[in-house]
Amino acid sequence: MSKVVEISPTTRHEGHSKLTLKVNDQGIIERGDWLSITPVRGVEKLAIGKTMDQVPKIASRVCGICPIAHCLAGIEAMEASVGCEIPTDAKLLRVILHAANRLHSIALHNILILPDFYIPGTETKINPFTKEQPVRSVAARIIRIREIGQSIGMIAGGEAVHPSNPRVGGMYRNVSPRARQKMYDLAREGLVLAREQMEFMIAVIRNMQNREFTDVAGKKIPIPKTLGYHSQGVMATSPMYGSSSLDEKPTWDIARWKETRPWDWYMGEVTIDLEDPSYPVGGTTKVGTKANPQMEACTGVPTMDGQPVEVGPRARLATFKHFDEKGTFAQHVARQLEYPDCLYSILKCLDALDTSGKVLADPIPQGDGSLGWAANEAPRGTDVHLARVKDGRVLWYEMLVPTTWNLPTCSRGLTGAPWQIAEMVVRAYDPCVSCATHMIVVDQENRLVAQKLI
Amino acid sequence: MVSDPYLGKYTTCVSARSTDKEILQKAQDGGIATTLMVYALEQGIIDGAIVAGKGDRPWQPRPFIAMSREDILKARGTKYNISPQISLLKEATRSFGLDKVGITGVCCQMQAVRKAQLYPVNMRDVPGKIALAVGLFCMENFPYKSMQCIVEDHAGQSLHSVKKMEIGKGKYWIYTERGNVVTLPLKVTHKYEQPGCHVCLDYVSNLGDISTGSVGSPDGWSTVFVRTKVGNDVWSKAVASGMFETKPIEGVKPGLELVTKLAKEKIDKNRATVEGRKTFGVNKALRDPYA
Numbered sequence: 001m002s003k004v005v006e007i008s009p010t011t012r013h014e015g016h017s018k019l020t021l022k023v024n025d026q027g028i029i030e031r032g033d034w035l036s037i038t039p040v041r042g043v044e045k046l047a048i049g050k051t052m053d054q055v056p057k058i059a060s061r062v063c064g065i066c067p068i069a070h071c072l073a074g075i076e077a078m079e080a081s082v083g084c085e086i087p088t089d090a091k092l093l094r095v096i097l098h099a100a101n102r103l104h105s106i107a108l109h110n111i112l113i114l115p116d117f118y119i120p121g122t123e124t125k126i127n128p129f130t131k132e133q134p135v136r137s138v139a140a141r142i143i144r145i146r147e148i149g150q151s152i153g154m155i156a157g158g159e160a161v162h163p164s165n166p167r168v169g170g171m172y173r174n175v176s177p178r179a180r181q182k183m184y185d186l187a188r189e190g191l192v193l194a195r196e197q198m199e200f201m202i203a204v205i206r207n208m209q210n211r212e213f214t215d216v217a218g219k220k221i222p223i224p225k226t227l228g229y230h231s232q233g234v235m236a237t238s239p240m241y242g243s244s245s246l247d248e249k250p251t252w253d254i255a256r257w258k259e260t261r262p263w264d265w266y267m268g269e270v271t272i273d274l275e276d277p278s279y280p281v282g283g284t285t286k287v288g289t290k291a292n293p294q295m296e297a298c299t300g301v302p303t304m305d306g307q308p309v310e311v312g313p314r315a316r317l318a319t320f321k322h323f324d325e326k327g328t329f330a331q332h333v334a335r336q337l338e339y340p341d342c343l344y345s346i347l348k349c350l351d352a353l354d355t356s357g358k359v360l361a362d363p364i365p366q367g368d369g370s371l372g373w374a375a376n377e378a379p380r381g382t383d384v385h386l387a388r389v390k391d392g393r394v395l396w397y398e399m400l401v402p403t404t405w406n407l408p409t410c411s412r413g414l415t416g417a418p419w420q421i422a423e424m425v426v427r428a429y430d431p432c433v434s435c436a437t438h439m440i441v442v443d444q445e446n447r448l449v450a451q452k453l454i
Numbered sequence: 455m456v457s458d459p460y461l462g463k464y465t466t467c468v469s470a471r472s473t474d475k476e477i478l479q480k481a482q483d484g485g486i487a488t489t490l491m492v493y494a495l496e497q498g499i500i501d502g503a504i505v506a507g508k509g510d511r512p513w514q515p516r517p518f519i520a521m522s523r524e525d526i527l528k529a530r531g532t533k534y535n536i537s538p539q540i541s542l543l544k545e546a547t548r549s550f551g552l553d554k555v556g557i558t559g560v561c562c563q564m565q566a567v568r569k570a571q572l573y574p575v576n577m578r579d580v581p582g583k584i585a586l587a588v589g590l591f592c593m594e595n596f597p598y599k600s601m602q603c604i605v606e607d608h609a610g611q612s613l614h615s616v617k618k619m620e621i622g623k624g625k626y627w628i629y630t631e632r633g634n635v636v637t638l639p640l641k642v643t644h645k646y647e648q649p650g651c652h653v654c655l656d657y658v659s660n661l662g663d664i665s666t667g668s669v670g671s672p673d674g675w676s677t678v679f680v681r682t683k684v685g686n687d688v689w690s691k692a693v694a695s696g697m698f699e700t701k702p703i704e705g706v707k708p709g710l711e712l713v714t715k716l717a718k719e720k721i722d723k724n725r726a727t728v729e730g731r732k733t734f735g736v737n738k739a740l741r742d743p744y745a
Contacts, residue, residue, distance in 0.1 A: 178521065
């Protein structure tokens with residue numbers, strides 16, 4: 001007889017989401033639904049009628065962790081719609097900015113996941129905020145890597161968080177030779193730290209993978225060898241940067257994409273009948289509470305060939321680098337393997353960058369309303385923005401952000417895991433939920449509003 | 455530390471002149487700001503300085519980031535209209551890659567720098583990167599069109615031909631390449647001042663690390679107030695390495711008395727304007743910038 005348990009909200013990731021889980025008598029998940037409950041941002045509606053220069057800047061405000069990915073994807077979607085080719089040096093600056101963003105995001109994610117893991121060879125879980133060694137120096141290294149990522153982003157992009165330098169047609173400014181050297185020095189320092197950090201993290205992850213049990217709220221919970229396995233496909237457009245409809249050979253196929261509603265993917269109304277007050281932090285949802293994932297999920301469900309897919313570091317490595325591991329730990333390992341990639345990309349671009357080169361296209365076409373899309377490989381997966389621009393104004397705009405792709409896929413990956421470690425499976429996707437939320441589904445009485453329109 | 459209601463807080467006040475002949479050739483007075491920035495750059499105290507360089511039109515300043523002695527020297531001399539220095543403050547730490555920024559500017563710009571440091575809204579990572587702020591004395595400033603009017607209509611000179619402009623001894627002085635010298639009484643130029651200057655309660659850049667201007671010192675010399683620890687450090691090292699000749703301010707004519715007199719004049723007049731704005735109009739007031 002299956003029971004329903006709900007973890008709401010989930011913790012240690014960006015945004016608000018919850019897990020509604022049907023579990024068997026042994027506490028193993030039979031069907032899991034992971035859904036976003038972050039309030040809607042409404043960016044796509046705000047965009048309509050705004051100028052093509054404004055919209056990517058607004059889009060970047062959807063979140064504070066990968067705003068750079070949203071800004072760049074937005075800008076490139078506009079460029080794809082109007083048919084604007086940008087100068088090489090502008091492209092190089094964008095790749096530097098993008099790689100710097102991924103670098104600091106991976107480091108931030110390390111902090112978020114470390115409390116799930118043990119110091120190898122001990123029964124002590126890692127508290128990244130402790131003053132004790134060796135964790136103290138790891139935390140200091142993480143902070144420095146983030147600082148390096150953000151400083152490089154700040155120089156190339158104008159701001160560390162919401163970049164001001166990129167614009168439709170290229171970049172506002174090229175950097176000075178001194179700034180280029182500064183980025184180079186930072187990247188060199190970062191490379192050493194990132195390599196150490198990668199090795200440390202992989203050791204910690206492998207140690208966890210080899211354990212039989214983990215401790216959650218004083219209980220020994222078995223770790224299945226197939227934790228996080230699912231049989232959905234993977235999707236990635238590039239190992240580092242992305243692709244757009246302007247490319248000679250675009251690596252994302254718009255014809256295979258179809259957006260469906262949460263109604264079709266999530267379970268209907270259920271009553272919670274399993275509760276664990278000791279579950280950190282503050283216990284699970286009380287018995288008797290009603291949950292309705294179909295109604296509560298406030299994301300679309302994008303599909304490729306009719307199925308949800310996984311995006312993110314594992315998807316990138318599986319698509320482009322023959323990485324053949326699966327599941328939660330494989331996702332973690334793949335993310336760490338991207339550390340040096342980010343810095344090598346930065347260094348390569350800096351070598352090729354001409355600081356006196358032109359960074360703005362001239363002229364910039366104003367668009368005839370044709371559809372353009374750009375996919376940017378954000379830290380947590382493929383971020384596709386689609387736009388139609390006419391006479392410099394946005395007619396239509398859509399964001400298919402990484403976590404939107406991952407929400408239904410991860411829901412499938414939850415099956416077979418003990419419910420107490422379901423959050424570990426979720427965290428391996430490095431979820432960034434606020435940007436994934438982009439439509440309103442229910443009204444105050446929890447009824448679906450205008451189903452046909454959304 | 456001396457604290458004066460009109461001259462602000464300062465540790466030292468001297469009359470000084472640069473010892474660098476090249477700087478003095480085109481300097482407004484004692485070449486203090488230019489020499490300080492050159493010294494700070496050469497000593498690694500700053501990586502670059504935001505200075506007022508040449509704009510698109512004659513005598514129109516445009517701020518730029520000078521990263522060499524040659525660049526700093528391009529900014530010598532006073533241009534009597536607005537150079538938006540702060541517009542480059544953040545950019546200096548971004549695409550220019552500066553970690554230690556030097557900035558020159560008039561009183562209101564020093565206020566803006568300090569405000570940016572205190573409340574770094576939209577100025578992330580900027581506060582700690584301001585290494586030296588050199589303030590200039592300022593009675594008022596003119597929009598570009600006003601200066602054009604003064605020089606071309608009132609003085610009858612072409613802006614292209616002007617070699618130097620100066621405000622001193624109660625007059626607006628215009629010197630041209632061919633040797634013409636025109637003086638205009640300041641009462642002619644008052645109406646051209648930008649209105650924002652009439653609520654400014656600072657004459658000697660109270661918030662600079664070091665502030666300097668011609669008033670109070672003999673021709674070719676400048677009065678220098680050293681105000682902060684940073685300012686004192688740079689100033690004493692620069693003097694010790696022979697960048698400046700100095701005289702005690704008490705020993706020169708007209709001395710601090712004139713500086714205080716002019717500061718009092720400006721501040722009292724402007725304070726009256728600020729007060730007057732409170733009751734300006736019917737049932738409404740103009741904004742009090744200090745409220």
